[in-house]
Amino acid sequence: MLTLIGILIVVAGFAARLNPLLVVTVAGLATGLASGLGPVQVVAAFGKAFTESRYVAIVWLVLPVIGLLERAGLKERARAVIAAVPAATTGRVLMIYFAVRQITAALGLISLGGHAQMVRPLVAPMAEGAAENRFGALRAATRFRIRAHASAVDNVAVFFGEDIFIAIGSILLIKGFLEQNGINVEPARLALWAVPTAVSAWLIHNVRLLLLDRSLRREATASPVPIAPAQHEEPAA
Amino acid sequence: MITLEHVYWLMGVLAAGVAWVNARDASNPKRWNNAAFWGLYAATFLAGSWLPHAVTGCLVIAMVAVASIGKLGQTTRESQTAAQREASAARWGNRLFLPALTIPAVTLLGTFVLKTATVGGAPIVDPKQVTQISLALGALAGLAVAMVMLRPPAAAPLHEARRLWDAVGWAAVLPQMLAALGALFATAGVGKVVSTLAERWLPLGTPLAAVVTYTVGMALFTMIMGNAFAAFPVMTAGIGLPLVMTRFGGDVTVMAAVGMLSGFCGTLMTPMAANYNIVPAALLELPDEYAVIKAQIPTALLLLAANTAIMYAFVYRQ
Numbered sequence: 001m002l003t004l005i006g007i008l009i010v011v012a013g014f015a016a017r018l019n020p021l022l023v024v025t026v027a028g029l030a031t032g033l034a035s036g037l038g039p040v041q042v043v044a045a046f047g048k049a050f051t052e053s054r055y056v057a058i059v060w061l062v063l064p065v066i067g068l069l070e071r072a073g074l075k076e077r078a079r080a081v082i083a084a085v086p087a088a089t090t091g092r093v094l095m096i097y098f099a100v101r102q103i104t105a106a107l108g109l110i111s112l113g114g115h116a117q118m119v120r121p122l123v124a125p126m127a128e129g130a131a132e133n134r135f136g137a138l139r140a141a142t143r144f145r146i147r148a149h150a151s152a153v154d155n156v157a158v159f160f161g162e163d164i165f166i167a168i169g170s171i172l173l174i175k176g177f178l179e180q181n182g183i184n185v186e187p188a189r190l191a192l193w194a195v196p197t198a199v200s201a202w203l204i205h206n207v208r209l210l211l212l213d214r215s216l217r218r219e220a221t222a223s224p225v226p227i228a229p230a231q232h233e234e235p236a237a
Numbered sequence: 238m239i240t241l242e243h244v245y246w247l248m249g250v251l252a253a254g255v256a257w258v259n260a261r262d263a264s265n266p267k268r269w270n271n272a273a274f275w276g277l278y279a280a281t282f283l284a285g286s287w288l289p290h291a292v293t294g295c296l297v298i299a300m301v302a303v304a305s306i307g308k309l310g311q312t313t314r315e316s317q318t319a320a321q322r323e324a325s326a327a328r329w330g331n332r333l334f335l336p337a338l339t340i341p342a343v344t345l346l347g348t349f350v351l352k353t354a355t356v357g358g359a360p361i362v363d364p365k366q367v368t369q370i371s372l373a374l375g376a377l378a379g380l381a382v383a384m385v386m387l388r389p390p391a392a393a394p395l396h397e398a399r400r401l402w403d404a405v406g407w408a409a410v411l412p413q414m415l416a417a418l419g420a421l422f423a424t425a426g427v428g429k430v431v432s433t434l435a436e437r438w439l440p441l442g443t444p445l446a447a448v449v450t451y452t453v454g455m456a457l458f459t460m461i462m463g464n465a466f467a468a469f470p471v472m473t474a475g476i477g478l479p480l481v482m483t484r485f486g487g488d489v490t491v492m493a494a495v496g497m498l499s500g501f502c503g504t505l506m507t508p509m510a511a512n513y514n515i516v517p518a519a520l521l522e523l524p525d526e527y528a529v530i531k532a533q534i535p536t537a538l539l540l541l542a543a544n545t546a547i548m549y550a551f552v553y554r555q
Contacts (some may be wrong), residue, residue, distance in 0.1 A: 045417075047292065049419070058248065065400040145528075155529075
């Protein structure tokens, strides 16, 4: 039972909103010690796993170019493009991105999106721009809500699109695990059975985006923000 | 042959550059903390492959200490004012999208072409690491296009990368820390303890109860581990195979496919899946680090219910 101490620390630490980095480190060290490893072995196990997972950080290599483009006005341009489309709303912009992201993921093209490459420089400014277009200046809270939804769309669309592609990691993991247990399954049938969930995800999330549009509209008509023309300043953090 | 090691050198150089820019920036009151944090991170990339793991572990713990006890700061300097950016946006127009779209275009091209490309019989890139190496090449290609087109000062990419990376802050390292935690959980056998507890305490006497336990268990255990891939073997060996398949005669393909997707519902709801949930909140400069999770919870719960219904409707029908 002592092995579960790490889970306890994580749940308590995240709930108390302590620095997640600290919580995770303490939980890892405690779990290692509880399982009978010596202090040096625990630190080494930590270092080894950290080193072996460096590949997840490669996405940060896009920061120089994204930063450079932001400096040259990429976000402002993304907003201006949307401002030229009168029919655009936050929900519709996000629905289009959802469809593109889910379909390309189903074709195995999962690198066509991502929070650093697409959401921050393009999708979020477009979603914000569509709202500004309709309702004028946005409150900081509204702006943050739209951004959170832009990120959520990227996640939901890729999670429930990629499993339709037969060579994706999760399908290979399922096949490999079942093989170890003496069961053979067809990757194509696994991928086929991801379709009902993909359709459900599309339906559920698109309804939520329609509701987001409605709630933004209601919010704007109930209490318009009394600031003159749309300011594209970043809200104070 | 290009391997991930080369990409790590590039990451190390970027992190070291960010540390250097931070060290020289007097506008940030915490500049030495930032410099130490990114400098240590640079060391894990440049030397991580040959340092003893215990030393790397100490570097990582030092990073955690700097970020959690010392705290990181941010520069107050803006490289361009809003008006300058508006003017630049008007000047460049839609051409600004070109470097941004170069990144995914080159990444995709790389994954297709480099997988089989050889020079003199030897592969150009390590075939197992094509995706990650292509992403790095895409980032470099995008940067090259932007530099040629915009002609900014030579140090601008580093300064801009510093601005964004400091905005993300410690969250940038959290996914790797969670991978380390997952490895320690695995060594300690946390998964087995959890599935033993589930078997002992949950009512699993009916086909429906078995399905619900499996899908909800996948979601919950994924929330704990932060990763459906870690939860799948444990829950499938503990509940899926012995109960849904063997005892109640369910179809293993439907069970496994929908079970994994139930785990993905858990991924949407947990701060442990930091690279999907916490990093974007930091990247979009949201004051609430759980804002993305909160936006995802309704979809995740409805979809988990849908998955349970789909599995129950089809798993026993084959």
